[in-house]
Amino acid sequence: MERVLYTYFRSSASYRVRIALNLKGLSARYVPIHLTRGGGEQFTRDFGALNPLALVPVLNEGDVRLTQSLAILEYLDERYPSPPLLPASIEDRARVRQLALTVVCEIHPLNNLRVLKYLTGTLGLTEEAKVAWIQHWIKLGFEAFEVELGTSKSRGRFCFGDSPTIADCCLVPQVFNAQRFNVDLSAFPMLLAIHRGCEALPAFQAAHPSRQSDFE
Numbered sequence: 001m002e003r004v005l006y007t008y009f010r011s012s013a014s015y016r017v018r019i020a021l022n023l024k025g026l027s028a029r030y031v032p033i034h035l036t037r038g039g040g041e042q043f044t045r046d047f048g049a050l051n052p053l054a055l056v057p058v059l060n061e062g063d064v065r066l067t068q069s070l071a072i073l074e075y076l077d078e079r080y081p082s083p084p085l086l087p088a089s090i091e092d093r094a095r096v097r098q099l100a101l102t103v104v105c106e107i108h109p110l111n112n113l114r115v116l117k118y119l120t121g122t123l124g125l126t127e128e129a130k131v132a133w134i135q136h137w138i139k140l141g142f143e144a145f146e147v148e149l150g151t152s153k154s155r156g157r158f159c160f161g162d163s164p165t166i167a168d169c170c171l172v173p174q175v176f177n178a179q180r181f182n183v184d185l186s187a188f189p190m191l192l193a194i195h196r197g198c199e200a201l202p203a204f205q206a207a208h209p210s211r212q213s214d215f216e
Contacts, residue, residue, distance in 0.1 A: 003059070006057055007057050018212075096166060099145065110137040158194055
């Protein structure tokens with residue numbers, strides 16, 4: 001059964017899935033979809049047939065096609081349960097999902113490419129105003145994330161315990177974005193410690209945007 005991931009090297013959502021695949025030891029054929037070249041390859045008719053939202057990633061595995069990164073992470077964890085990316089108890093799984101969703105729902109969407117293009121195109125914001133927008137929303141989300149980490153009895157080397165979970169898969173790409181836009185992260189020592197722990201692992205290293213075939 002062939003496993004195909006439609007991806008873009010700098011896409012946070014694609015980055016999450018690449019990390020999860022690597023943590024699971026799963027191979028995939030990566031198909032790069034350039035989000036800016038020629039107006040965006042995600043808007044072609046062929047890709048629209050894969051994902052009407054015109055977003056990456058898309059995972060194809062046999063007869064299964066999934067287009068939301070968190071759904072893909074949970075699908076991979078249920079289909080390939082070892083090593084687990086969610087803890088055993090229902091309460092702990094909810095806590096890990098809460099951290100993941102803080103990134104996926106509260107931080108990342110406000111800094112997604114199509115939102116930024118709308119700000120600078122339709123609304124006419126300057127590049128300086130766009131960067132200020134990005135920094136504001138990342139900082140606001142990371143402040144909450146840091147508080148969650150600080151009050152958690154389950155935090156270890158990673159967001160939960162001493163093994164990576166879907167929360168770490170979501171956090172690391174968001175830190176990458178923050179660093180791209182020169183967000184001052186000095187106020188988030190716990191978050192940065194977890195990030196350093198993740199970046200030391202080969203699964204995270206191999207998923208990094210700079211290691212992708214479409215990196216530019």
